[in-house]
Amino acid sequence: MSAAVAADPGPPVAEVWNVVEAVWESLLEAWPSPAEPLAVEADWLTAVVSVDGDWSGAVALSCPPRTALHMSRTMLDLAWDDPEPEPDDIADAVREVVNVLGGNVKALVAGARALGPPVLAVGRPNLEGNLVAELHVGWPGHAARVGVWRGHPRPLTHTNTPAAPPAGRSAHSQN
Amino acid sequence: MRALVIDDSKTMRRIVSRVLVGLAYEVVEAADGQQALDALAAGPLPDLACVDWNMPVMDGLALVTQVRANRDWRDITLMMVTTESEHSQIVRALAAGAHEYLIKPFTAEALREKLDLLGLVPAPLAGTPA
Amino acid sequence: MTIAPETFCFVRDLVRRESAIVLSRGKEYLVESRLLPVAREEGLADIEKLVEKVRQHPHSPVSRRLVEALTTNETSWFRDGDPFAALRDTVVPDLASSRRTTRRLRIWSAACSSGQEAYSIAMTLLDTPAVADWTIEILGTDLSSVMVQRARQGRYSQLEVNRGLPASHLVRHFERDGAGWRVNAQLRSMARFSELNLMRPFPTVGRFDVVFLRNVLIYFDVATKRDILHRVGQVLASDGYLYLGAAEMTMGVDDAWERVAAGRSSVYRRRKDAS
Numbered sequence: 001m002s003a004a005v006a007a008d009p010g011p012p013v014a015e016v017w018n019v020v021e022a023v024w025e026s027l028l029e030a031w032p033s034p035a036e037p038l039a040v041e042a043d044w045l046t047a048v049v050s051v052d053g054d055w056s057g058a059v060a061l062s063c064p065p066r067t068a069l070h071m072s073r074t075m076l077d078l079a080w081d082d083p084e085p086e087p088d089d090i091a092d093a094v095r096e097v098v099n100v101l102g103g104n105v106k107a108l109v110a111g112a113r114a115l116g117p118p119v120l121a122v123g124r125p126n127l128e129g130n131l132v133a134e135l136h137v138g139w140p141g142h143a144a145r146v147g148v149w150r151g152h153p154r155p156l157t158h159t160n161t162p163a164a165p166p167a168g169r170s171a172h173s174q175n
Numbered sequence: 176m177r178a179l180v181i182d183d184s185k186t187m188r189r190i191v192s193r194v195l196v197g198l199a200y201e202v203v204e205a206a207d208g209q210q211a212l213d214a215l216a217a218g219p220l221p222d223l224a225c226v227d228w229n230m231p232v233m234d235g236l237a238l239v240t241q242v243r244a245n246r247d248w249r250d251i252t253l254m255m256v257t258t259e260s261e262h263s264q265i266v267r268a269l270a271a272g273a274h275e276y277l278i279k280p281f282t283a284e285a286l287r288e289k290l291d292l293l294g295l296v297p298a299p300l301a302g303t304p305a
Numbered sequence: 306m307t308i309a310p311e312t313f314c315f316v317r318d319l320v321r322r323e324s325a326i327v328l329s330r331g332k333e334y335l336v337e338s339r340l341l342p343v344a345r346e347e348g349l350a351d352i353e354k355l356v357e358k359v360r361q362h363p364h365s366p367v368s369r370r371l372v373e374a375l376t377t378n379e380t381s382w383f384r385d386g387d388p389f390a391a392l393r394d395t396v397v398p399d400l401a402s403s404r405r406t407t408r409r410l411r412i413w414s415a416a417c418s419s420g421q422e423a424y425s426i427a428m429t430l431l432d433t434p435a436v437a438d439w440t441i442e443i444l445g446t447d448l449s450s451v452m453v454q455r456a457r458q459g460r461y462s463q464l465e466v467n468r469g470l471p472a473s474h475l476v477r478h479f480e481r482d483g484a485g486w487r488v489n490a491q492l493r494s495m496a497r498f499s500e501l502n503l504m505r506p507f508p509t510v511g512r513f514d515v516v517f518l519r520n521v522l523i524y525f526d527v528a529t530k531r532d533i534l535h536r537v538g539q540v541l542a543s544d545g546y547l548y549l550g551a552a553e554m555t556m557g558v559d560d561a562w563e564r565v566a567a568g569r570s571s572v573y574r575r576r577k578d579a580s
Binding site: 015016018025031104107 | 463483
Binding site for chain 2: 386463466468469473480481
């Protein structure tokens with residue numbers, strides 16, 4: 001492991017914001033901005049993708065269930081009268097968002113080479129290592145947290161779908 | 176025109192398919208490289224394959240290599256659609272025989288423009304804002 | 306600060322008319338964040354004042370700047386495709402045949418925005434064997450100092466480099482730059498950028514072999530179009546080429562030009578008998 005790679009602390013927060021902006025604008029049709037920090041609640045969904053190579057770590061995306069539902073609806077381009085997405089679809093959508101975030105964050109860090117498969121769990125991210133970047137992301141009616149960890153992430157005790165379906169409240173926001 | 180969309184994310188397959196269906200493509204989906212090979216062996220050949228990189232069982236780079244090694248499949252246009260975005264990764268994919276490369280995140284417009292570059296837009300893009 | 310609904314509606318309708326891009330409800334703060342810098346550059350206190358000015362001057366450069374500020378990230382590389390193929394296959398080989406002693410080409414991208422057109426021209430010329438080791442000078446100008454600065458930097462987002470740019474060109478001419486990409490040093494050495502207002506007398510720019518004046522005349526009235534075309538003609542070599550936007554033409558505006566067969570592109574040269 002080269003000295004440069006060993007010394008790379010991780011991606012600059014400003015660049016992670018650039019990644020978030022590109023992902024939100026194209027996949028979620030939203031323009032994100034820094035939000036007030038919110039705690040990750042027990043019913044929030046957390047998707048994690050590991051990064052491996054000379055630099056290793058993880059990228060995590062956490063959001064409330066209604067936001068996960070909204071992400072899925074937006075990405076699947078569902079009309080207001082289409083049936084609600086299944087829990088599997090919602091999980092898939094959130095996993096794909098973290099996959100895209102992860103791949104672009106990986107490109108910011110020297111020595112980061114491989115991306116693991118995205119996994120989903122409920123509640124706070126359960127990761128070892130150092131949190132090297134944390135973003136509180138807001139957009140009309142929604143919020144999410146994006147974190148970048150450096151270290152060897154302990155595998156999550158996870159299931160690939162959430163433990164319970166997200167609350168079925170109609171989240172028919174205007175967006 | 177026919178397309179094969181290969182991605183382990185159902186959501187992403189839906190996003191890509193939506194654009195292609197809007198351009199009058201018939202779309203078949205596959206969730207990994209092996210399923211894609213099975214689809215190629217089984218059905219009518221597609222004009223276009225959109226290939227994700229990171230997939231279980233067989234990844235996109237391996238799929239591209241296998242497709243390009245098969246003379247019967249030489250007319251299939253291969254476009255990688257992936258979050259892998261390092262300069263060296265794109266070079267690797269093009270060297271393996273991918274014809275184009277679309278980086279995630281992308282907009283529907285960007286995908287249409289890539290298809291236009293490849294001459295794979297069946298109808299003229301009327302009034303497209305560039 | 307929240308912009309008034311009528312203001313947003315006006316902006317939305319203008320943008321849709323000029324660019325076919327739809328700003329849906331919920332994009333208000335996009336409008337705010339993009340237009341505030343434009344208002345400041347125009348010396349105006351806020352967006353409401355900017356919109357008022359645009360209402361009063363509907364076909365003016367400030368109207369164009371407003372639209373561009375909201376649609377800039379929609380600009381793609383090799384816009385419309387054909388003009389660049391025509392440059393490589395027809396226009397440059399023709400010009401090259403009469404410049405074999407000087408081995409130099411000067412090209413003006415006269416509404417360069419964030420630089421995609423100028424760099425696309427550069428990439429095209431690097432692909433044109435007839436001028437492989439020639440001196441290429443590309444000048445990109447724009448009314449907006451912000452755009453000129455962006456063009457000079459040559460930095461583009463992940464979304465922007467996906468737009469109409471072949472992957473082979475991306476890897477050949479660009480490097481990763483943080484979350485985005487930057488044109489490489491070779492490309493940057495071929496282009497320089499400066500501010501220029503087409504409506505005013507041009508500063509000394511020298512003579513050009515090709516001028517790209519695409520999709521900018523549409524914002525001016527006929528008299529201004531004629532004036533600009535005339536002044537552009539004065540800085541164009543007598544055998545030089547003028548590119549207009551796909552739907553544009555000189556007919557009815559300035560009869561000093563004749564259309565040239567160059568694929569499907571809107572390319573013109575000055576008539577031999579023109580002044």
